[in-house]
Amino acid sequence: MNQQIILVSRPKGMPTDENFAIVETPIPQPKEGEVLIQTLYLSVDPYMRGRMSDRKSYVPPYELNGVVGGGAVGRVLQSKSPSYREGDIVLGNYGWQRYAVASADQLQKVNPELAPITTALGVLGMPGLTAYFGLLDIGQPKEGETVVVSGAAGAVGMTVGQIAKIKGCRVVGIAGSDEKTAYLVQELGFDAAINYKTTTDLREDLKAACPNGVDIYFDNVGGTISDAVMTMLNYQARIPLCGQIALYNLEKPDVGPRMQTQLLITSSLMKGFIVRDYASRFEEGISQLAQWVREGRLKYKENIVEGFENTIKAFLGLFTGENLGKQLVKVAD
């Protein structure tokens, strides 16, 4: 039998176990041009929370009682496409299920010789590309500039910080535990890191960590953390808006100081983006990221939970600030 996780109700505020159900269904059969995949690793990501609400966004909402979609890496068990053979490792977007049938043109081959296959969901996948294009294309870092990253210990944030170091910037991370801030500075070479949960004055800590102000703020979180960083912008600063994790679970409209004045008085740029905006340049991004990984200049961290049945728990953990690096679920060997 197959197992799938479906969305049975739309979360109001923070999602809970109740919003999901694990259901058993027959293992599907591939039609012409399709393949049957056994899931090896599943991705759980903050952006999925957005798709659980029923509102217009950059990706359509999940359907009620449908499988929760998202990135997964699996092994081809049966192929009715000339492009794939049994045993191939593939990356797809078919979501939280043990077995899936997918059209060959919606899959990408993963080369297990090049790097561990989990990296296709992390540093060489969506989070890595998000960091790469958001920082380089919107942020346009220049040597000697100061880059602040929020959500710095997440899969995107730690990649952003390391690329900024490669580009010669001063890098300051904001994260939610002393373990994380220590990791950012000691393991990843960040110049400073601030624990937003224990600081008594985030703005003062930012001033100390950014004596020359902020040229780039890579924003993964939004909310009051961003309010503080926005008061520190230099002339013609750039703010790639990647996520607003602080907001995903809000039940009310997000209210705070309007940002326009800060942007206006500093001639700064703020731009939302989603990795798909850069789909035509994915090859360039993966190739450069892989090179940095091979050279040891770009480290990655994966937090792997064992067992399909722990998927929901792993997802919920994203919002309590506990995960360090890319959160994955291992479903099969």
Next chain:
Amino acid sequence: MNQQIILVSRPKGMPTDENFAIVETPIPQPKEGEVLIQTLYLSVDPYMRGRMSDRKSYVPPYELNGVVGGGAVGRVLQSKSPSYREGDIVLGNYGWQRYAVASADQLQKVNPELAPITTALGVLGMPGLTAYFGLLDIGQPKEGETVVVSGAAGAVGMTVGQIAKIKGCRVVGIAGSDEKTAYLVQELGFDAAINYKTTTDLREDLKAACPNGVDIYFDNVGGTISDAVMTMLNYQARIPLCGQIALYNLEKPDVGPRMQTQLLITSSLMKGFIVRDYASRFEEGISQLAQWVREGRLKYKENIVEGFENTIKAFLGLFTGENLGKQLVKVAD
């Protein structure tokens, strides 16, 4: 004797007569490399309100008891510079005074044969260039797109709308009286205009006026008008942030819905700017604007108050939404 308007106290909230004083001083004498100018026209602009507060911004605050600075056009009465002769008409930034001495390198010659000299403070000056670079460089209008302009009946706004029409866009203006909205549609060719003071539901009016959503929002005002427009953005919309006139006189921090989510879900760009960011391209801008004016494709409107003693009143009028077009003060013939 000379007359000067000085700032005697910093406004809290809306400025009043009390914040200013008219003082009499001797007519200054030019030194080597300087010229003595008799003011013909003075400019009063919303951005000046920002400089009356004592806070970090893109231009330094005015000094207390100093002359209120700003654009002016005058006649050279006496020159100690080889660059200028008696009788030349010049544009300077020396502010609210009947006579001024300025260094030759801080002035620009105005050619009275080319266009009325007042245009150097309007459509061929700072407001025209602000419209030109903000719309074209940040907004990047494409044929068939929808452009919304707030503060549309101001000097910047009406130029923005007309350039957007030249570029083949649908143009919707937001302004504060029926006289203004009628002018925008009937005289300047805007496709629609909304009176924000009489509308019962700005968002519904915007939906009706923008059936294909909003691709560019040229923001001159901020506040709740902008909140409404921000909910209408199309994918990869652009928001040139030119002014926040609604905010200049606020005594408290400006609080409202945070914009980040709207930018994020539409992959949109918001950028603050000031015309000086484009100083190296002013010649290009003036030349193109002048060509459009000559061709009759770009109209301009000036609202000229007579008499130096009415300068403060003209300035205060900017914030009550009464002015249509560029507000000037005529000081001498």
